[in-house]
Amino acid sequence: MAIVVEQTAPTTLCRDCGWLSGTSQTADAPADRCPKCRGHRLLSHSEIASLSIAHIDCDAFYASVEKRDNPDLRDKPVIVGGGHRGVVSAACYVARLYGVRSAMPMFKALKACPDAVVIRPDMNKYRSVGRQIRELMEELTPLVEPLSIDEAFLDLTGTERLHGGPPARSLALLIKRIEERFSLTASVGLSYNKFLAKVASDLDKPRGFAIIGKAEAKRFLADKPVGMIWGVGKALQATLARDGIANIKDLLAYEEAVLVGRYGAIGRRLYSFSRGEDQRKVTPDSPTKSISAETTFDEDIGDLALLRGHLWPLCEKVARRLKAQGLAGGTVVLKLKTGSFKLITRSHRLDGSTRLAEVLYREALYILTKECDGRVFRLIGVGVSELEPLSHADQGSLIDPDRPRLIRLEDALDRLRDKLGPDAIAKGRGFKPMPPRKPLKKSE
Structure with a gap:
C-alpha cells in the first residue's frame, strides 16, 4: 500500500523480485505487471528511493x-x-x-x-525463530532495534551502495527471504522516522508494504484519531476529547508549551508527532527497562495467604532473570487485575538496588498486603524497574543489616540449582498454595 501524492514521477518497485523502474527489463509487460518477473505486487511512490527508516512486524x-x-x-x-x-x-x-x-x-x-x-x-520456539529472522535483518544493517520477538525498527541509511539499490528494494528482498526460509509473512512500514514507519506497517497487514513520505505526512495524519500517536492510551484519549481534541489535526492549533503545561511530558510528543516529526534514533540493543513475571489464576482469589503463595515463585523467576542478565532493580512493581478486569499497578522504591528474590518478595508482599481489602483478583504480577549493573546491587546498610546473610543463603541455593537442577531445592513458601478447607458437615 502506498500513499501517492502528485509530485515527480513515482518510482515503481516489484516486491517479488526487487525490480525498480528505470532499470533493465526482460520484455514488455502489462502496466500492472513487473516487466522482469511478471509479478503483480508493484509499489509506486515518489520518495521510494530516499526513505530509509523501516518497521518490520511479522504477521500474527x-x-x-x-x-x-x-x-x-x-x-x-x-x-x-x-x-x-x-x-x-x-x-x-x-x-x-x-x-x-x-x-x-x-x-x-x-x-x-x-x-x-x-x-x-511455546516461547522457546518463538524466540528461536525470532532470533533467526533478526539475523537476516542484521545482514542488511547493524542498526536494528528490536521491539519484541517478532518486530523491529531498522535504519538503512547509507546502505544503497552495499546492497545495490535503495532501502525499499532491500526490504522487499528481505521479506521474500523470510517467506522462503521460514514460511512466515511480515509487513513493512517505510518512512523518514520511527513514528511514521510504525504507523505505516499497520496500514496494509498482512503481507503489506506501506510508505509514508515527507510530502504527505501532515496530510495523512490530519484526520487520524489522536490514539494513533504512540503513548496515547484510552485515558489520555478521553482527556483530549474533553478538551476538543479528537483528531491529530486538532493538536496543530497548540504550541508545545501549552500542550506540555496541560498534559505533562507527553505534550512534547503530541506536538512533534502531530507534525510528522520524531527525532528518536534507531538504537540497537536498547537497554532493558524492566523485568517482570505474572500469572493468571484458575479462579479469582481474595485471600492474602493464597496470593502470597503465588507471589513467591514470581519473585524467584524475576530474580533469576535479573541474575542471568547481570542486572539489579531499584524499584519493585506489583501488578494486580481484579475480577472485574481493573488493572492495579503499585510500586515502591528500594533503598538501593537488589537482585535477591527474598528482598523482592518482602517489598511486594508489603504492597500486596495493603491492597487486600476484600477485593478478589484474577492475576498477580511482580517486576522491577530502574535497572542497573549487578555490581551495584545489595550493598547493605544500617537499615538492613541482614542483607549479607540473605546474599550468602540465596547464592548457596543458586549454586545447588545450577549443579542439580532448578527444582533441586526450594523454600517452603514456594509450594503450591492450597485453597482453604471447607468445614466438615456434621452427620445427622
Whole structure:
C-alpha cells in the first residue's frame, strides 16, 4: 500500500523480485505487471528511493508459527494463549474475522469464536525463530532495534551502495527471504522516522508494504484519531476529547508549551508527532527497562495467604532473570487485575538496588498486603524497574543489616540449582498454595 501524492514521477518497485523502474527489463509487460518477473505486487511512490527508516512486524507471529508447524491448522481459527482464565497472546487472521484480538480475555475470545483451536504459547520456539529472522535483518544493517520477538525498527541509511539499490528494494528482498526460509509473512512500514514507519506497517497487514513520505505526512495524519500517536492510551484519549481534541489535526492549533503545561511530558510528543516529526534514533540493543513475571489464576482469589503463595515463585523467576542478565532493580512493581478486569499497578522504591528474590518478595508482599481489602483478583504480577549493573546491587546498610546473610543463603541455593537442577531445592513458601478447607458437615 502506498500513499501517492502528485509530485515527480513515482518510482515503481516489484516486491517479488526487487525490480525498480528505470532499470533493465526482460520484455514488455502489462502496466500492472513487473516487466522482469511478471509479478503483480508493484509499489509506486515518489520518495521510494530516499526513505530509509523501516518497521518490520511479522504477521500474527505466534499463530503463524503454529500453523506452519501443523498444516492441519491452516484454514482453522487459531488462538495462542492461556486457558479459560488467561488472555489471548496472538490470534490468526481467521480468528480475527470473528473479533478475536491480542490481550482479549480468553473467555471472550472463545465466546466470539467457539470453534477456535487454542494452543499454549511455546516461547522457546518463538524466540528461536525470532532470533533467526533478526539475523537476516542484521545482514542488511547493524542498526536494528528490536521491539519484541517478532518486530523491529531498522535504519538503512547509507546502505544503497552495499546492497545495490535503495532501502525499499532491500526490504522487499528481505521479506521474500523470510517467506522462503521460514514460511512466515511480515509487513513493512517505510518512512523518514520511527513514528511514521510504525504507523505505516499497520496500514496494509498482512503481507503489506506501506510508505509514508515527507510530502504527505501532515496530510495523512490530519484526520487520524489522536490514539494513533504512540503513548496515547484510552485515558489520555478521553482527556483530549474533553478538551476538543479528537483528531491529530486538532493538536496543530497548540504550541508545545501549552500542550506540555496541560498534559505533562507527553505534550512534547503530541506536538512533534502531530507534525510528522520524531527525532528518536534507531538504537540497537536498547537497554532493558524492566523485568517482570505474572500469572493468571484458575479462579479469582481474595485471600492474602493464597496470593502470597503465588507471589513467591514470581519473585524467584524475576530474580533469576535479573541474575542471568547481570542486572539489579531499584524499584519493585506489583501488578494486580481484579475480577472485574481493573488493572492495579503499585510500586515502591528500594533503598538501593537488589537482585535477591527474598528482598523482592518482602517489598511486594508489603504492597500486596495493603491492597487486600476484600477485593478478589484474577492475576498477580511482580517486576522491577530502574535497572542497573549487578555490581551495584545489595550493598547493605544500617537499615538492613541482614542483607549479607540473605546474599550468602540465596547464592548457596543458586549454586545447588545450577549443579542439580532448578527444582533441586526450594523454600517452603514456594509450594503450591492450597485453597482453604471447607468445614466438615456434621452427620445427622
